Amino acid sequence: MFAAAGAVAALLLSGACSGAKPKAAAADSGKVVTTPVVLIKKYDAASGALEYQGTKKVQEPDEAIEPSGPVQTATVAKDATVLGAVNICSGEDATVDDKTGVGVKPCTLRQLEAAVKDGAQVDAYLTMKGRTVTKVAEVYHP
Structure with missing residues (x-):
């Protein structure tokens, strides 16, 4: 005790x-939560470690999304769902839900890792149980 x-x-x-x-x-409580849009900065598929940062919308030019707050870390579940919009695995054609702009194409964790190599970042919603990411859903914005 x-x-x-x-x-x-x-x-x-x-x-x-x-x-x-x-x-x-x-x-941290183990509840399932979905984050606001975050910037995925780094992912290591071998260890499952994900680095991400919060965001804020900026009115100009074109309501851009910019980093805000500290870089945080989480572990990605080996069976996590990854949905791509453009950058993770969709290529040149966006694969998104027309109403939400969230990716719908199933991708792999290795594709997520490749998408954020060399300083590239991906905008996404993270669904987490505790500090473990169970779903990454890329957000498309022109």
Whole structure:
């Protein structure tokens, strides 16, 4: 019982020391959540480590999406669903839901890794259970 309490206290303390926002606690609780649009910065398929950063919309030019906040890390489940819009695996033709602009073409984790090589970034929604990504859905915007 004391070990579990100590682990919870360490987890809470590590979040407080890292500057984590209170919203992050929902992700740590094991609930399934979908993030707002994030920029996927790096993914290593061998280790499953994903680096991403929050975003903000900028009115000019053309409501661009820009990075905002600290770079965060998560683990991607080996059986995670990856849906591409253009950059992950769709090529030149966008494969998106016309109403949402979210990718619909099934892609692999290796294709995700290739899409963010050499500093390239992908805009996406992440569906997470705890700190594990279960779905990556690329967001298309012209």
